[in-house]
Amino acid sequence: MKGVLLVNLGSPDSPTAKDVKPYLDEFLMDERVIDVNPVLRNLLVRGIILQTRPKKSAKAYAKIWWDEGSPLIVLSERFAKKVQQHTDMPVALGMRYGSMSIKKALQELKDKGVDEVLLVPLYPHYAMSSYETVVVKTMEDKKEFFPEMKITTLPAFYKSPEYIKVLSESIADGLKDFDYDHILFSYHGIPERHIRKSDPTKFHCKIDGSCCSVNSVAHNTCYRHQVYETTELVKNYLGLSEEKISTSFQSRLAGDPWLKPYTDYEFERLAKEGKKNLAVVTAAFVSDCLETLEEIAMEGKEQFEEAGGEHYKHIPCLNDGDAWVAVMAKWVNEWQAKEVLPV
Incomplete structure (x- = not known):
């Protein structure tokens, strides 16, 4: 059975330094975000950046936080729900960083009987620190926890x-x-x-x-x-x-x-x-x-x-606009029917 995994960046659980710190730790300790020697990265992130950045970032998050939660999470959830309305495949949403993990999303799909997944990094362009790290993390989780799954990745769609x-x-x-x-x-x-x-x-x-x-x-x-x-x-x-x-x-x-x-x-x-x-x-x-x-x-x-x-x-970004939802639904349904991917 086929299913779709949408993956975006992620967000802290709340706009507080307490929740921002572990989120930033996971994000900045990613070797594809700060691609230096692991010892140096640990010193830089945990010895310097995380001593002051969480409070500053928490204030920034508080300025844009919605009643429903993180705008990125809320908008991504709305988008995923709308895409689900246009396909009969299960659609799950995961985040590269934070509590809404890729592993949880893959488990959600597995529980619905999915064994073939279209991975959709929600980034138009290819970069080590965005598109690539989503693909690498997903394949790592597949290898460790879901070896029976087949995963196909949607290419960067910047010129589609x-x-x-x-x-x-x-x-x-x-x-x-x-x-x-x-x-x-x-x-x-x-x-x-x-x-x-x-x-x-x-x-x-x-x-x-x-x-x-x-x-x-x-x-x-x-x-x-x-x-x-x-x-x-x-x-x-x-x-x-x-x-x-x-x-x-x-x-x-x-x-x-x-x-x-x-x-x-x-x-x-x-x-x-x-x-x-x-x-x-x-x-x-x-x-x-x-x-x-x-x-x-x-x-x-x-x-x-x-x-x-x-x-x-x-x-504003495309967010959960109906025209954007229709494009994504078309892509995933074409993959389901013919395994055709946009170029």
Whole structure:
């Protein structure tokens, strides 16, 4: 019997330092998130970061927390329930980090008689610290606890025409009645070394401004190429002018070079260049979360306005929108019927 496993990032159980600390510990101790020597990672995370970060992060979570719980969890649950309404396969939801584990979701599917699973990492783009770690963790849990299960993974869907269509139309809807000067596509940031580590050729990815436009098998696992491709495809779909859009990267740790340009620097640059009305799209995520709701929608607005900008709008993620649900339902049902996956 076939079933579907949707996996998103995860969240603390509450916006308190007590619950944020174990969540951050699991997240930051992931070798695909902080990919350094295990001893150094333990020292960095547990000896330094976790001494202060939980209180700071808890305050940030508290600013965006809903009555029903974590926005990411609530939106993901709504999405999963809607997808379930469009397929006769069991649909389970798991999180890479936190109490809603992948193992629990696989057990839920097993209890319903599922022995063949379509794994859907809810990330449009391939990155070590998002898509890849979901796949690796799922396969580890399968090997240890569910050896009889067969698992097929949905590819990164960053350039799927159906995804680009629903994303573009969602952006267009968010731009209604907003007379923008500029649209900034802000994607989650990752260290530059992750790009090179994910390059199967070990020589193509130079992050030099040109390698992303030169065709290569490396693009299948190159986050930088994939996000720029998403921006370009949305631009073409909506007929946006080149001078009115740009791409940037948010969230970084000090000490290492991360993908540039940095989003917070772009807020200041665009405002000082005379852009008064800025719209921001966070297309690395399909569900709004701490990074979109607090870092972009709140802090980003403050940064842009302090630099001289006047009007700012964060375009919501796809979340549980009916058009996005329909696309996902189509993909999973095609897999069920023909084992066809989007490319």
